[in-house]
Amino acid sequence: MNQTADTMPVKGMNPRLYKAAESGNVEEFKELIKNKVEVLGEVTSEGNTALHLAAYNGHYEFVKELLQLNKEDSEAGRKQFVTAKNREGNTVLHEAAMKGEEEIVQDLLAESPELAPELNCSGETALFKAAEEGHRMVVKTLLPHTPAKFDTRKLDGKTPLHLAVINQHTDVIKELLQQRRDLLQQVDDCGRTPLHMAALIPVATPPTFTFPWDKSKYEKHIRQVGKMLLDEDESLCYRVDIYEQSPLHIAAKEGNAALVEEILNRPNDCVQMVDENGRNALHLAVENAPLIFERVKRSLGTIISNLASRRVINCCDKNGKTPLDIATDVENTNKDPQLFSSIERHLRECGAKKKMLDTKTTSSTEGKWNYEMISVVAALVGTVAFAAAFTLPGGFPEGDPTGGAPAPAPKDSDAPSPVLLKESVFKVFLIFDALAFYHSIASVALLIYAQSRNQVVDPILAWKSIGGMWAALLSLGITFGAAVHLVIAHKCLWLALLVWFLVITIPIYVQLLFYRGKGRLFLERKRFIWILPRDMLAMLALMFYQPITMLDSLFVHGIILPLFHWAGKKIPGNVIKPDDKKL
Template sequence: MNSDLYKAAAKGEIEPFNQLAIDRQLGSLVTHKKNTVLHVKIIASYTQNKEAESVSTKFVEKILEKCPSLLLQVNAKADSPLHVAARYGHAAVVGALIEFAEKQPGQELESGVKSTTRYMLGMINDEENTALHEAVQSGSLDVVKILLEADPAFPYSANGSGETPLYSAAARGHKKISAEILEKCPLAAHEGPNGKTALHAAVCSGSRGVPKLLLDVDEKKSLTRERDRRGWTPLHYAAYLNRYFISKCLLEADKSAALIADKDRKMTALHLAAGQGNIWMVQEIIERCPECCELVDDRGWNVLHFAMVSFSIRQLKYLLNECPVFRNLIFEKDEKGNTPFHVLAAVCPHPDNAGYDIVPRKIAKGYYQAVNKQNISVEHINRYGFPELEKEIKELAKADGNGQYPAGVIEMNKEKEEKTVIYSYWKDLDEDVIGMEKASEYHLVVAALIATVTFAAAFTLPGGYKSDTEDGPNRGTAILSKNAAFQAFVISDAIAMVLSLSAVFVHFILSLKLFKRFIFLFIFALSFTLVAMAAMIVAFVTGTYAMLATPSLWLAIVTCIIGLTFFFLVIFMFYMVISKAEEMEDED
């Protein structure tokens, strides 16, 4: 097709084509992708307004009058003009194509004569899509209506992806299109890929309207029990994806669906809801079908095992107090003999069992001492951990991307993750505590020495005291009491003594078993000692200056400079440590 004719087709100008009166000539005008003048005009009209669409319809009608064979001529992707018009939502053009097809003689096939309209509706492209598939995927309700009215009894099958038009509409959450298909074709095929049905797809789309539409059709109500290749019912997907209101519709239509387990792990919708921490959905399923609580997965886990991982302590306490069926599961064991509280201890351990007040004390005693087949109790796990069970739970929590469990079989409650991190911190403290105890001994000596020196300095003041022989109220007071440097000496000396004695006190209580794990106290003591050392240097410098400034100012200044080098040495040391740490990090 030359450029002039291409531009004319795109603009809808019929005059350049009037000279091509022979059908064969018009049919041979194609682009590199084998698009005919009809394809070109329909594609070019995609972004045009209503007025331009009217021009497109007239152009289509006139071209078809000149060359009727263009109606069924396909491009390189096997798209007929009807496919393209349906894909781009050109309702008026679709109507014109169908109207023209109804005037044409039937198509002779091996199975007999089929009307041109039905033949055109059944044409498939390289993706095995019919025009109705294309209209549904593009979300064009007007085109869908026209196509369905053209032949309501047409048996639309699945495309190359295994999707029927009804499935495609449900998967995209197109409520009005789904309603139109169900109204015109109540028996429309609902199959989809991997054994899924339109109801599975509607649940996954998150649309609340489409599942209700399907369940309102008597012929589709049985879809609640249909399982895909994984063995998942629509209720499984609702539970896993936290579609609470959709799950209510499904349970109202057929509560027995809650008893169906999948093929892989023998998990019911209740197990999935509990594993994902969906407490409201768990309550809804139990209220509708209490007996499903008795079901276990392939490892023997019941709903409470899953809840122990995914629910917060507060939620667990609420469920165990408000739902009697949950309390009956407390001592139920899985295949390895682990009770739900073994699982709780593994995901949220605590050596003193604090924070586990989710069952009455009498019951708590029993579960705390319960042992599994390896003779490991809940108390043991709380204090020492249980790597085997912890690893199993972590595997269940791993996401597998686009697999059956994209967010993992279970989702660990964030509150418990934080508590687990804290407990891991406590478990790893033993070696740190031993090192802290040794360091504390040395620090205690330093702090005590500073306290002794500063205490003595307070009563051996620089400059001495006023003579006892002097009369008046100032007898026995410091001679340099009004000197600014002396005043700084007294203040810094007091600070050094208070902080060093505080450090001594902290090291003393750290020697007690009750406080030995409180490393932050050790850090406080270290900080007190360091500041006390700095204050002692200041006391030395100011006291020396107060005594030497009058008789020998240069000696006072030199002594002060020498004393202050302590701070420069400390700063230099920290600088070297930081530099070395950065070098080591770069090497790693």
């Protein structure tokens, strides 16, 4: 249904009727049915009637005209037309509820109230569609007309409240809790309550953060959802699914730090609950940290502090492993040595002990980062930037010794200057050429150092080198634009401006390549107006901020730490234990 009238194949429906319903052209529709009333029974290849199409596209006047026309027909004919379903089993009420068309929903319910409990092929009423899409007023309208016995979806047992929670529609959640509070205790086929769904939000809607404040807004929204549910019934913390996992187990496993904190800040002892494998929330958080350690970091700290006070930090699972045993096991995968060294240190500080034998092994292939290509690209950019510094645009004045046979080195006063030295764009060329060279060399140096420590790649230094490579590529692009401008701007200004446009829109083009919209163009995104300047400023800031972080890493890891290590060896009586070498 998201295809246009010009591209969508139509079988069985009059083309004029299809286009009129898609566009909401009432006059065209009236003209058509003057002599062809029978076309109202025609459907598209997806089984949609003209009423489906008009309701989905929000054409209220068109829907109103259709309903009025059917009132003039026989009662049987009217019911058959209004209650018709498409191939997905959706009635016209499903389509209108999905799009949040409140006026159309009200008219349809007034015309045929029996549409409200109608189920589609997934066992959903129109209420499910409205709750899933976050249309509060439509939900409010449908609730009195939808019997409670239809609140469970046949496909997986979920309720409208489950869908509203997983999609973080707080206003819909509030409306459902006001009118159907019993939904709070209903579970799906996996035995999960709405609070379990809140714990699964990072999986259902994976977050993407451009700036740090985006993450804080995302977590604030999750915390708000969890708070609404827990304020209604705190016993949800103790409900377990068919795998005997509580909402805290799932939140810890998925790195949902906001919900972990919201649950643990309340007076309950659900932190001591274990699943079918005898594992508490800390076991699961530590075990899954290699996959989502960026999300798990904060929830780990919260759980550790709570477990330490409740003296269950050394709880063993069915395999006899404590959280510290698992932390040691996952540390051996080398996916983030620094993270798991930190986890192990915090656990030991809280009194954690190991129950299993230490069976550390080092794999040369597991967790290995392949950065050879990055180092090659960075070195190539450095080579190009180095060469650009000695092939300046515009060259030198005629008679320059560097352009002909070798000549005696001139004095400072006689040294030739580039022809375009006084041009402001020439200074831009030199500055960004130097930045490209700087970033590429620093990236290569960081990458070499990151791979030289105990045959394990340091992920923090490696990611900084990747950032440096991107900054080098962007700097090189601006260098190219400046060089082209200096050479051709005085002859063909529009061509120089076109090159500048292509260069400065590189960040936008990269984002366009990564955009995965569903049938929509990039330019149709509602936030497009501020995405453009935001991305350009972010990329520009990266080029100047990255040198600071890279220089800091080289200074600390390459000079300060080796110096302290050397001094420690020289101090009499100071013996470095084998276990300390990995630090």
